[in-house]
Amino acid sequence: MFSLYTDAATQPQTGLSAGGILIIQDHQQTQLKLPLTATTNHTAEFEIARLGFEHLLTLTDQPESTTVLFYTDSQIVSDSVAKRYAKHYQLWVDALLAVQDPFQLVLTQWVPERENRGAHTLANQALHSAEDVK
Known part of the structure; x- marks a missing residue:
């Protein structure tokens, strides 16, 4: 069993986005900080979730x-x-569902930001790194 935490950060003025992925398995953590192609926060959240599941596929x-x-x-x-549906984001939803499909069971839980601090911190670190490069 894996616990997967994801979060995205977007700088609205520049359109830069980055994400953080925290994976926990058997009390071991994997932390990833990634630049994203998305230019809005909603699409960045979908993108980093998809990338999180893609990384999980490499671990099992x-x-x-x-x-x-x-x-x-x-x-x-x-x-x-x-709902398996989002009016303005269906392509993103479909991509996320497709990468979740190989897993036996995926239980999705919304958590408040304060309970997602690990992924949130990684996303902000990645965004600051991307801003420094630009």
Whole structure:
């Protein structure tokens, strides 16, 4: 079983986005900070969630017998996954659902930002790094 926490950060003035991924398995943490192509916060949240699941696929050779507890502080990501629909973000929803599909079970839980601090901190660090490069 994996616990996956994701968060995105976007600088509205520049359109730069970055994300953080925190994966916990057997009391071991994997932390990733990634620049994103998305230019709005909502699309960045979908993108980093998809990238989180893509990374999980590299960590297990048997996703069909793997459970993932997915935590996000993005209400739109959480709601859209539950409904399998988002009016303005359906392509992003479909991409996220497709990368979740190989797993036996994915339980999505919305959490307040204060309970997603690990991924939030990673996302902000990645955004600051991207701003320094630009």
